[in-house]
Amino acid sequence: MQLFNSQKSVLKLSDGLDFQGFSFGYTGPCEGEVIFSTSVFGCPENLSDPAYEGKILCLSYPIIGTYGAPSEIVTDGISDTYQSVKPHIRGLIVLDYSSDFSHWGSNKSLDAWLKEYKIPGIYGIDTRRLSKHLRDNGTMLGQIVPDGFKENPAVANPELENLVAKVSCTEPCMYGKGGKKVALIDCGVCNSTLRMLLAHNLEITKVPWNYDGDLGGYDGIVISSGPGNPALCKETIATVKKALEGKKPVWGIALGANIVELAAGAKVKRMKFGHHTANQPVRLAGSDECLITSQNQNYTVDEGSLGKDWKPYYVNLNDATLDGVKHVTKPFFATEFEAEQVVKEFVKAL
């Protein structure tokens, strides 16, 4: 724990609950949607997942920062360490910020890393209490206000913005050479998705979320994960709708899955507190095969709204939400996570 000389700070939730703590990282206020994650590992690496855009993240696991911020290792132009070029959270809430850190691969502390990207952190918070509060009452808006800063009386809801537009690339970009051609619609893609696809020897063209070029020339389409409300990605939905009229493989991941579901005419709904953990158990529908998956998602498909052409693919074992659907006859998949099993099925269909 950072022991002495810490500036006081407060987390204010929109329902009026305040949590007193101390400031670390960037000293300044921030606001956003407060969510929690029970992942024990991956802070800071996972904070660079663009799906966190607009979020203030509370980590249930208490001791954070012990290995600092790992120096980036880049292979073939893609970071092995981080999911994107910068952290996407707006603020970080922890119990015990460890200013002490130790790892051969890190040369700066989490505090220094957050400062670099101007992201405020608050520690000394009973994060279990906060997580339970969010679990019971749903995620809500909130702000971190360090001593000496002013509280914003009206926090804007980031979910009303098109967050995808903020994190998507603006120009197409190529990865890999030779092999089947896959278009990857970037709604806030993670480097892990790129690496997973590239491992299968594909030629990938990453395109912006609202790409209006023709995707007909590709052997398959992947719609990446990303932040916010999928319904706001009207252009992407339209593109996918068109693709679903054809026969080429389509795979939507997380937010991408919801976009595929919306394009297929189904409804998606917002979960109370989402799935933001690394230990979501899912079962391949109708089989004895189960997977532990990492998810970072606020929305899920409304099962009743699925057309009869679609069937359950993966089912969440904790809360029975549908974590994946697939088309009955065509190679169209939508999953709330990425997994080697699904990639293989997608690649096979190319």
Place this chain on the structure above:
Amino acid sequence: MIDKSLKKVLLLGSGALKIGEAGEFDYSGSQALKAMREEGIKTVLINPNIATVQTSEGIADKIYFLPVTPFFVEKVIKKENPDGILLAFGGQTALNCGVQLFKLGILKKYNIKVLGTPVQTIIDTEDRDCFNKRMEEIDIKIIKSHAVETLDDARKAAAELGYPVILRAAYALGGLGSGFCDNEEELNVLGAKSFSYSPQVLVEKSLKGWKEIEFEVVRDKYGNCITVCNMENFDPLGIHTGESIVVAPCQTLTQHDITKLSELAKLIVRHLGIVGECNIQFAYDPYSDDYRVIEVNARLSRSSALASKATGYPLAFVAAKIGLGYGLFELTNSVTKTTPAFFEPAIDYVVCKIPRWDLSKFHGVNREIGSSMKSVGEIMAIGRTFEETIQKGLRMIGQGAHGFIANKEIVVPDIDKALKEPTDNRIFVIEKALRKGYTIDQIHDLTKIDKLFIEKLNNIVLIANELEKLNKVEDLSKDMLILAKKMGFSDFQIGRLIYKDKLDTEQQVDIVRNYRKGLNVIPVVKQIDTLAGEYPAKANYLYLTYNGTEDDVEFHNDKKSIIVLGSGAYRIGSSVEFDWCSVNALQTVRNSGWRGIMINYNPETVSTDYDMCDRLYFDELTYERVMDIYEKEQPHGVIVSVGGQIPNNLALRMKNNGGVNILGTTAESIDNAEDRHKFSAMLDTIGVDQPQWQELTSLQDIYDFVDKVGFPVLVRPSYVLSGAAMNVCSNKGELEGFLKLAANVSQKHPVVVSCFIQHAKEIEFDAVARKGEIVAYAISEHLEFAGVHSGDATIQFPPQKLYVETARRIKKISRKIAEALQISGPFNIQFLAKENDIKVIECNLRASRSFPFASKVLKINLIELATKIMIGEDIVPPQKSAFDLDYVGVKASQFSFSRLQGADPVLGVDMSSTGEVGCIGDNTDEAILKSMLSVGYSIPKKKILISSGDGAQKAQLLSACKLLIENNYEIFATAGTYKYCVENNIPATRVLWPSEEPEYGFRGALDMIKSKEVELVINIPKDLTQGELTNGYKIRRAAVDFNIPLITNARLASAFVTAFCNMNVDDIQIKGWDEY
């Protein structure tokens, strides 16, 4: 789905508790049995450890108190005809036995299905060559090792690998016969020993200084695989994981590291074909992501018990169900009750496991910790900062520490050396080094402990420095107080740091406590719910922390609950027997309609299974913490008499200071029995005799007292620098020698000297009383004469050689004591009897070590009875008496000297056994034979080495020697014994003492031991003179080091010899507990 053909399964237990195999297997076995019972499958359990919970009524359907060896297991199989067998729940003992049963074709012969991981997979993980081959098949990096079968090949292999190397004996329990060698000289010494344990020894390159990371992995028959827990050793590789502080989850690994290792773990488990649970240990480079797999344990282990408690995931229970054929997704998470067992727990706290050593109980033991295990128990602390957790943990180990800091100053002559060559107190050496100004880097360089941990320890020092600047508690700001509390400081530590012991200890604590409560600085209660709060759980598994602002649970405040205090870390003198007592007390409390609340922190126990109680507080048994819980829970009362000495010691303070309602015998009575002076005065008043004693504060007083009562005397200094805490001295030389160890004799450090009565019988009186009236009792007698600690003695019940008059007097005295102390609940009195002269030596107003043994042999649950009395239930005093029994129970002790390098395996007034068994036989011989075989003795085939102490001891052995000769045994004897044999017409061959000059025609005793020509060594220490000690010591130590059964007590030797001469092993009855 599950295999419906299974109607009856056999579970192998782990036998007596020993170093490397302790209470964790009672927990895992009990869970497995529960899993079977839930399915309606009949269970048969073989486990001679009578003090366990698993060998209690209602857990297994049939229990055999028999050795877990292929010989006996086959006999049980023949009789019971089970359909399946569970090998993974009884530690290495059960696993090894299972492999032997498989290799001998016994499992096939009786058509028994091995449930869970197949035996071939077990062999693949146990045999180093097979294991390496299997790992190479999937390109997993292993620690390159050379399996060698001669010392010469070992030297060659080491030369090729380059020193330092590590030697491991294959198939040995937790590192037995293993160690590091920095050069060939060391290899020669260790190699000889390793080969005595195993024909195969592995020479490996040493990776000293690497991180040691463990994973607990579960896989079902469908191939679904999860990692339940990852753990990081605080101590670097090179220190056995059983000797290391272990932290869960890992603290110094990045997302990349942890993903990499857990993927590898799953790959390995799938490739090996594990079905159930296993533990994987990795060595991980601190400077890259290079790794090696150290080993895979294809069974439940100490680590799996720890992981179960650390996460709330019941590994043994799930593994047992998987063994029946269930898929993980078909089983329910027993904490949430709504989500499946196929998940990887998320935790929102941190745990520390800290080993508990008892090395000061042994003469001559090497205190360094390393690649072989010496600790006898462990604790698990839960908190939400590392600092809080480690400080809690260091209080829990119960060795006088109040946390990391503010302890009694330790003497470390050479800090550098002590950091470099760690001993059992290494963590306190780090504290000392930090206080002396060593930098983090310096300490890291010397210890190779990750800097993160040292930084965190240093945080504790920094806080302490701030507190020390203050002179009174009022100067302590609320923020600073909260910070100190968040960093795990106890009221005691804060009090000591501020007041610097200028005030009375308890006064310091009370000042801090009152101040703190006045500021409303109190801890909160948090749940362990397996999913870090993501899903609602009615978890009753709780801990306290200052790192939080809200309690997870509500308190009923209805006075309908009862707190039972557990026994803490297993240690020499307090282990699984008190867990049995605690569990039985809890069950009785709950069966009587109360909510049962448990406080305990030992991960190796059943009492810390959250299924056992309505609320489990996995937390400290200190006055401060128990009061925290008491004040929140507002229970009806607290039971302090079933958890051994720790709760007993809290009673008076809880009552007087905390106003706690102590159930049963009053705190004042407990104090009257505990306080030597008060108790003695009481005995005088009621006219009960005791050995003469006096508390003395100067050397002259001691000599004067001894002049009066004569030698031998029992001497108990209040502070000893090294060696045993008490000793018998038979002459002035010994007395002076021993008192030198007792640093100073003074007003503050008095010495208790009592008259030691020789050749007296020692008798245990275990009983239950109600309002001062005894309602049930069990008298048992020690086989050995007084002088062997009651925890080490071989005990038989009912007594077979006690005068009726002695028994009558004992009952009479006991009644007087029960009456005088107004006992309500369990108690134990120890008596000395010489002829019919009876003296009281000790009285404990709590359950004793022998309660489960007495209860199970007598078939009256004394704890149930005692608990009912304490909580005010009606009872019917049992009518059965020990004299109605037509069978005998014998409790024998298990020693772990083989693990305690250098320790003299001799028995004395201080306890040194690590466990015990209890077996029942139709007569004494049968019961002795069963129990001795259960603690690892074997019946010699031909040759026996005897060196038999003084005249009286020789005489005691005379008839046994005659029996040996009649039964065609050959006796080899050292000079004195040889002479005695010849004089008594007993043929014997003389062998030389280690100190004797080689003589043509005579073998040396050591030589015969080393070449394993003798199959039993009887060595009776004569006295404590230096020459005798060295000679005898060498023989005893050689016997232990070369794994030859050793007996050091004449009466026990005589009883054992008589038993195996009178009775053939084949004639041992295979009778279940219910058949007696």
